[in-house]
Amino acid sequence: MDGYIIMRSPSQLIAIVITYFIFVFKLGPWLMKNRQPFDLKIVVVLYNLSQIIWNFVTFMQLASHFSHFSIFCSEVENSNYELGIIFARLHYTYVLMKIYDFVDTVLFVLRKKSQQISFLHLYHHSMIFFCSWISGKYFPGGHSYYLTLANTLIHSLMYSYYLFTCCNSTYARNSPIKRHVTLLQIIQLVLVLLIYFLALINPRCSYPKYFLVFSSWNFLIMIFLFSKLYIETYATTTKVKDK
Incomplete structure (x- = not known):
C-alpha cells in the first residue's frame, strides 16, 4: 500500500483529519462569518449523484x-498475487471515498447549516476514515471487507435519498424514508459488529485481535449515537403526534 498516495505514513492520516477539523471549527466559520449562505443546490445534486455511482460501483466490485x-x-490479504492486488486497490478506493465524504461537512459549512454538523456527524466521518486508513495500510482485505461491503451499499441508498430530497424540498420535510435510512445505518453497524465478534472469539483466526477490539468499540459508540438520534428524532415525534 506504500505506493498509493496518502498511504505512505500515518502522518498523512493525521494531517488530513487535522485539516478537516481546522476547516470545520476555524477556517470555515471565519470565511462565512460575514457572508450569506452559498446557493449550492447544483453542487449538492452532483455530489450526491457522484456518491451514489461511486458507492454502488464499488459495492458491486466488492460483492x-x-x-x-x-x-x-x-485473513489479511498481503500477497502480491492478482487477488491480493485487487483487494488492495478496492480498499484504497474505499479510503478515498471516506475522504470524499468530508465534502458533506464542507458543504454544510458553506451553506451555513451548522445544525447538521453534530458530534455524531463528525465522529462518524473521522473515525470511519481513521479505521479504513489503518486497515487499508496494515490489514488490507481480511475481515474489514465486511465493513466496506455493507457501508458502500448503505451509502448508495443513503445518497439516493439525499438526492431525491434535494430535488424535492417539500418531500424532504415530510419524508417517512429518513427514519428508515437511519435504521439501516444502525442495522449495518450491528451486523458488522457481530461479524467482527465472530473473528474476535475465533482462537484460530489470525486477523489482528487488537484492531478488531478497537473497531468494535467504535461500532458500539456509533450504534449508541445513531440509536440516540433515532429515539430522540422519531420516537419523540411519534409520541407528540399521538398526544
Missing part, C-alpha cells in the same frame, strides 16, 4: 468477491 471471505475469519 463479486464475496465467496473469498468467511464471516468466521477472513
Whole structure:
C-alpha cells in the first residue's frame, strides 16, 4: 500500500483529519462569518449523484468477491498475487471515498447549516476514515471487507435519498424514508459488529485481535449515537403526534 498516495505514513492520516477539523471549527466559520449562505443546490445534486455511482460501483466490485471471505475469519490479504492486488486497490478506493465524504461537512459549512454538523456527524466521518486508513495500510482485505461491503451499499441508498430530497424540498420535510435510512445505518453497524465478534472469539483466526477490539468499540459508540438520534428524532415525534 506504500505506493498509493496518502498511504505512505500515518502522518498523512493525521494531517488530513487535522485539516478537516481546522476547516470545520476555524477556517470555515471565519470565511462565512460575514457572508450569506452559498446557493449550492447544483453542487449538492452532483455530489450526491457522484456518491451514489461511486458507492454502488464499488459495492458491486466488492460483492463479486464475496465467496473469498468467511464471516468466521477472513485473513489479511498481503500477497502480491492478482487477488491480493485487487483487494488492495478496492480498499484504497474505499479510503478515498471516506475522504470524499468530508465534502458533506464542507458543504454544510458553506451553506451555513451548522445544525447538521453534530458530534455524531463528525465522529462518524473521522473515525470511519481513521479505521479504513489503518486497515487499508496494515490489514488490507481480511475481515474489514465486511465493513466496506455493507457501508458502500448503505451509502448508495443513503445518497439516493439525499438526492431525491434535494430535488424535492417539500418531500424532504415530510419524508417517512429518513427514519428508515437511519435504521439501516444502525442495522449495518450491528451486523458488522457481530461479524467482527465472530473473528474476535475465533482462537484460530489470525486477523489482528487488537484492531478488531478497537473497531468494535467504535461500532458500539456509533450504534449508541445513531440509536440516540433515532429515539430522540422519531420516537419523540411519534409520541407528540399521538398526544
